[in-house]
Amino acid sequence: MIRYGLHLSIAGKEGRAGAVREAELLGLRAFQIYAKSPRTWKTRPLSPGETEDFRARRENLGAIPAVIHASPLVDLGARGDVWEKSVFSLADDLMKAQALGVGYVVVHPGSSDPERAREGALKARELAALGSNGPKLLLENTAGGKEHLGCDLRDLARLVEGTPLQVCFDTCHAFAAGYRLHEDPRGVLDALDEVIGLGRVPLIHLNDSRHDFASQKDQHANLLEGHIGPALADFLTDARLSGKVVILETPRSVQEDAHNLRVLREWLGE
Numbered sequence: 001m002i003r004y005g006l007h008l009s010i011a012g013k014e015g016r017a018g019a020v021r022e023a024e025l026l027g028l029r030a031f032q033i034y035a036k037s038p039r040t041w042k043t044r045p046l047s048p049g050e051t052e053d054f055r056a057r058r059e060n061l062g063a064i065p066a067v068i069h070a071s072p073l074v075d076l077g078a079r080g081d082v083w084e085k086s087v088f089s090l091a092d093d094l095m096k097a098q099a100l101g102v103g104y105v106v107v108h109p110g111s112s113d114p115e116r117a118r119e120g121a122l123k124a125r126e127l128a129a130l131g132s133n134g135p136k137l138l139l140e141n142t143a144g145g146k147e148h149l150g151c152d153l154r155d156l157a158r159l160v161e162g163t164p165l166q167v168c169f170d171t172c173h174a175f176a177a178g179y180r181l182h183e184d185p186r187g188v189l190d191a192l193d194e195v196i197g198l199g200r201v202p203l204i205h206l207n208d209s210r211h212d213f214a215s216q217k218d219q220h221a222n223l224l225e226g227h228i229g230p231a232l233a234d235f236l237t238d239a240r241l242s243g244k245v246v247i248l249e250t251p252r253s254v255q256e257d258a259h260n261l262r263v264l265r266e267w268l269g270e
Contacts, residue, residue: 030064036093
């Protein structure tokens with residue numbers, strides 16, 4: 001069974017616990033959040049009350065899968081001060097995930113230097129002192145352009161090879177990077193399985209694209225309103241994705257949430 005959800009906001013008085021409440025109201029089976037503001041390097045520790053409230057509310061929903069997305073400021077392939085800030089920010093997300101009982105932290109690999117990116121990801125895991133049941137760190141494929149790492153699945157495979165790192169696969173990014181999801185969605189899934197292995201891909205970001213095929217532009221569209229279109233249904237309903245966590249990072253409003261969840265549930269036969 002696919003466990004699906006949305007990327008939810010932590011803004012407001014309830015913060016992270018408020019995201020769990022929203023997941024319940026929307027009838028989600030999973031959800032994704034930022035652990036802190038994505039617009040600044042600043043962070044603070046979680047209070048015991050914040051941790052307990054989040055854990056209790058999620059437990060009341062049957063402990064549905066939760067994901068933390070690392071800040072878009074993080075660039076694990078950078079040099080100097082930006083690299084250090086990136087590693088510490090990612091380590092902070094991993095520590096927060098461990099405290100909250102969140103199973104996955106997903107991050108874009110960064111730019112330019114693959115060895116530096118790999119080193120940064122592993123260093124963040126080390127600094128977070130993850131326990132044996134701690135969160136899994138996932139590197140996400142990218143749309144390409146501007147020296148972004150991870151747009152080619154073979155490069156992403158090399159980044160995670162021989163490490164505890166796993167992979168998050170984003171459909172909009174793959175389409176923008178030149179994978180023909182609009183024409184051959186199952187063929188793309190074949191490639192993902194062959195190059196990385198689906199056992200190493202616990203999380204799917206299911207997004208349509210506002211831009212044309214191979215545009216190298218990362219702008220998500222609502223389901224059925226972008227250039228991938230209904231082929232996403234064939235991708236999603238492939239039996240090989242059974243049991244995966246699927247997160248929509250589509251534009252958000254009351255109307256857009258209703259549209260995207262209705263389309264997704266129709267595809268899943270609910």
